Amino acid sequence: MPSDIAVEKKKLKKPPLGLHFLGDRVLRQAAKRIAKVDDELRQLVREMLQTMYSEDGIGLAAPQVGVHKQLIVIDCEPDNAANPPLILINPTVKQVSRDLCVAQEGCLSIPGVYLDVKRPQVVEIAYKDEYGRPQTLKASDLLGRCIQHEMDHLNGVVFVDRVENSLTLAQELSKNGFSYQAVKPVA
Numbered sequence: 001m002p003s004d005i006a007v008e009k010k011k012l013k014k015p016p017l018g019l020h021f022l023g024d025r026v027l028r029q030a031a032k033r034i035a036k037v038d039d040e041l042r043q044l045v046r047e048m049l050q051t052m053y054s055e056d057g058i059g060l061a062a063p064q065v066g067v068h069k070q071l072i073v074i075d076c077e078p079d080n081a082a083n084p085p086l087i088l089i090n091p092t093v094k095q096v097s098r099d100l101c102v103a104q105e106g107c108l109s110i111p112g113v114y115l116d117v118k119r120p121q122v123v124e125i126a127y128k129d130e131y132g133r134p135q136t137l138k139a140s141d142l143l144g145r146c147i148q149h150e151m152d153h154l155n156g157v158v159f160v161d162r163v164e165n166s167l168t169l170a171q172e173l174s175k176n177g178f179s180y181q182a183v184k185p186v187a
Protein backbone atom coordinates (compact mmCIF):
# COMPACT_ATOMS: atom_id res chain seq x y z
CA MET A 1 0.00 0.00 0.00
CA PRO A 2 1.57 3.30 -1.00
CA SER A 3 2.11 5.63 1.89
CA ASP A 4 0.02 8.76 2.31
CA ILE A 5 3.16 10.84 2.15
CA ALA A 6 4.47 9.24 -1.04
CA VAL A 7 5.80 11.74 -3.56
CA GLU A 8 7.24 11.12 -6.99
CA LYS A 9 11.02 10.73 -6.89
CA LYS A 10 11.95 13.40 -9.40
CA LYS A 11 13.89 16.63 -9.60
CA LEU A 12 11.75 19.77 -9.56
CA LYS A 13 13.13 22.93 -11.13
CA LYS A 14 11.80 24.85 -8.15
CA PRO A 15 11.88 22.67 -4.99
CA PRO A 16 9.22 23.75 -2.46
CA LEU A 17 11.69 24.50 0.35
CA GLY A 18 14.95 26.48 0.44
CA LEU A 19 18.10 25.04 2.02
CA HIS A 20 20.22 26.67 4.69
CA PHE A 21 23.98 26.39 4.54
CA LEU A 22 26.95 26.07 6.90
CA GLY A 23 27.36 29.43 8.58
CA ASP A 24 23.59 30.01 8.87
CA ARG A 25 22.58 30.31 12.52
CA VAL A 26 19.50 28.17 11.98
CA LEU A 27 21.68 25.05 11.56
CA ARG A 28 23.04 25.54 15.09
CA GLN A 29 19.73 25.67 16.93
CA ALA A 30 18.27 22.58 18.59
CA ALA A 31 15.01 21.34 17.08
CA LYS A 32 11.82 21.04 19.17
CA ARG A 33 9.83 17.90 19.84
CA ILE A 34 6.73 17.53 17.68
CA ALA A 35 3.57 17.36 19.80
CA LYS A 36 1.07 16.43 17.10
CA VAL A 37 1.47 14.40 13.92
CA ASP A 38 -1.24 15.79 11.66
CA ASP A 39 -1.94 16.65 8.01
CA GLU A 40 0.01 19.88 8.29
CA LEU A 41 3.10 17.94 9.39
CA ARG A 42 2.59 15.36 6.64
CA GLN A 43 2.49 18.21 4.11
CA LEU A 44 5.85 19.40 5.45
CA VAL A 45 7.14 15.82 5.07
CA ARG A 46 6.05 15.80 1.42
CA GLU A 47 7.76 19.11 0.74
CA MET A 48 10.94 17.95 2.48
CA LEU A 49 10.96 14.78 0.36
CA GLN A 50 10.44 16.76 -2.86
CA THR A 51 13.25 19.10 -1.84
CA MET A 52 15.58 16.22 -0.94
CA TYR A 53 14.98 14.41 -4.25
CA SER A 54 15.37 17.66 -6.21
CA GLU A 55 18.70 18.45 -4.53
CA ASP A 56 20.07 14.89 -4.96
CA GLY A 57 20.18 14.16 -1.24
CA ILE A 58 19.53 10.92 0.63
CA GLY A 59 18.56 12.60 3.89
CA LEU A 60 17.19 15.93 5.06
CA ALA A 61 16.53 17.26 8.55
CA ALA A 62 13.96 20.01 9.20
CA PRO A 63 16.53 22.56 10.51
CA GLN A 64 18.18 22.45 7.06
CA VAL A 65 15.03 24.03 5.63
CA GLY A 66 14.73 26.46 8.56
CA VAL A 67 12.13 24.50 10.54
CA HIS A 68 12.88 23.87 14.22
CA LYS A 69 11.17 20.51 14.44
CA GLN A 70 12.49 17.04 15.24
CA LEU A 71 11.71 15.72 11.79
CA ILE A 72 13.93 13.81 9.34
CA VAL A 73 13.33 12.28 5.93
CA ILE A 74 15.70 9.64 4.52
CA ASP A 75 15.87 7.64 1.30
CA CYS A 76 19.09 5.74 0.66
CA GLU A 77 17.73 4.50 -2.68
CA PRO A 78 16.42 7.65 -4.37
CA ASP A 79 16.60 6.01 -7.80
CA ASN A 80 14.50 3.03 -6.73
CA ALA A 81 10.83 4.01 -7.02
CA ALA A 82 9.83 0.91 -5.03
CA ASN A 83 11.86 1.84 -1.95
CA PRO A 84 9.71 3.86 0.45
CA PRO A 85 11.32 6.81 2.25
CA LEU A 86 11.88 6.65 5.98
CA ILE A 87 10.24 9.37 8.07
CA LEU A 88 11.58 9.94 11.59
CA ILE A 89 9.63 12.09 14.05
CA ASN A 90 11.13 12.83 17.50
CA PRO A 91 13.87 10.20 17.05
CA THR A 92 15.93 9.16 20.08
CA VAL A 93 18.99 6.92 20.22
CA LYS A 94 18.39 3.74 22.22
CA GLN A 95 21.82 2.25 21.73
CA VAL A 96 24.94 2.51 19.62
CA SER A 97 27.55 -0.16 18.96
CA ARG A 98 30.99 0.11 20.48
CA ASP A 99 32.41 -0.66 17.03
CA LEU A 100 33.16 2.48 15.07
CA CYS A 101 33.63 2.82 11.34
CA VAL A 102 34.89 5.52 9.04
CA ALA A 103 33.17 6.55 5.82
CA GLN A 104 32.87 9.61 3.66
CA GLU A 105 29.93 11.95 4.24
CA GLY A 106 28.47 14.94 2.49
CA CYS A 107 25.63 17.29 3.35
CA LEU A 108 23.12 19.34 1.34
CA SER A 109 23.99 22.25 3.67
CA ILE A 110 27.70 22.05 2.76
CA PRO A 111 27.68 21.34 -0.99
CA GLY A 112 30.93 20.10 -2.49
CA VAL A 113 32.51 19.00 0.78
CA TYR A 114 32.96 15.22 1.23
CA LEU A 115 35.07 14.01 4.14
CA ASP A 116 35.63 10.99 6.36
CA VAL A 117 33.69 10.77 9.62
CA LYS A 118 34.00 8.15 12.36
CA ARG A 119 30.71 6.91 13.82
CA PRO A 120 29.28 3.88 15.59
CA GLN A 121 28.72 1.01 13.14
CA VAL A 122 25.22 0.26 14.40
CA VAL A 123 22.55 2.53 15.85
CA GLU A 124 19.24 1.60 17.41
CA ILE A 125 16.57 4.29 17.55
CA ALA A 126 13.01 4.89 18.67
CA TYR A 127 10.82 7.34 16.77
CA LYS A 128 7.32 8.04 15.54
CA ASP A 129 6.36 7.47 11.92
CA GLU A 130 4.29 9.81 9.73
CA TYR A 131 1.09 8.54 11.39
CA GLY A 132 2.40 9.11 14.92
CA ARG A 133 2.90 5.40 15.55
CA PRO A 134 5.87 4.50 17.78
CA GLN A 135 8.57 2.51 15.95
CA THR A 136 12.05 1.20 16.59
CA LEU A 137 14.80 0.53 14.08
CA LYS A 138 18.26 -0.97 14.19
CA ALA A 139 20.43 0.21 11.30
CA SER A 140 24.02 -0.09 10.09
CA ASP A 141 26.00 0.75 6.97
CA LEU A 142 24.73 3.64 4.85
CA LEU A 143 21.33 3.85 6.55
CA GLY A 144 22.82 3.77 10.05
CA ARG A 145 25.26 6.51 9.09
CA CYS A 146 22.58 8.61 7.45
CA ILE A 147 20.34 8.36 10.54
CA GLN A 148 23.19 9.51 12.80
CA HIS A 149 24.12 12.35 10.44
CA GLU A 150 20.52 13.62 10.28
CA MET A 151 19.96 13.23 14.03
CA ASP A 152 23.03 15.43 14.59
CA HIS A 153 21.22 18.18 12.65
CA LEU A 154 18.39 18.09 15.22
CA ASN A 155 20.99 18.93 17.87
CA GLY A 156 22.61 21.72 15.88
CA VAL A 157 25.59 19.57 14.91
CA VAL A 158 26.87 19.22 11.33
CA PHE A 159 29.17 16.47 10.08
CA VAL A 160 32.17 18.75 9.65
CA ASP A 161 32.14 19.19 13.46
CA ARG A 162 33.16 15.51 13.64
CA VAL A 163 35.91 15.57 11.02
CA GLU A 164 39.20 14.78 12.75
CA ASN A 165 41.62 16.02 10.10
CA SER A 166 41.28 19.77 10.62
CA LEU A 167 43.86 20.68 7.97
CA THR A 168 42.00 18.82 5.22
CA LEU A 169 38.72 20.17 6.55
CA ALA A 170 39.91 23.78 6.40
CA GLN A 171 41.15 23.26 2.83
CA GLU A 172 37.96 21.58 1.61
CA LEU A 173 35.73 24.21 3.20
CA SER A 174 37.65 27.09 1.72
CA LYS A 175 37.74 25.42 -1.71
CA ASN A 176 33.94 25.27 -1.62
CA GLY A 177 33.35 28.77 -0.30
CA PHE A 178 32.78 27.99 3.38
CA SER A 179 34.53 29.37 6.44
CA TYR A 180 36.34 27.17 8.94
CA GLN A 181 35.07 29.62 11.58
CA ALA A 182 31.64 28.02 11.14
CA VAL A 183 32.92 24.65 12.45
CA LYS A 184 32.28 23.72 16.08
CA PRO A 185 34.41 20.63 16.79
CA VAL A 186 32.52 18.15 18.98
CA ALA A 187 35.49 16.72 20.86
Ligand SMILES: [Zn+2]
Binds near residue numbers: 106107108150
Ligand atom coordinates in the same frame (compact mmCIF):
# COMPACT_ATOMS: atom_id res chain seq x y z
ZN1 LIG B 1 23.48 17.09 6.58
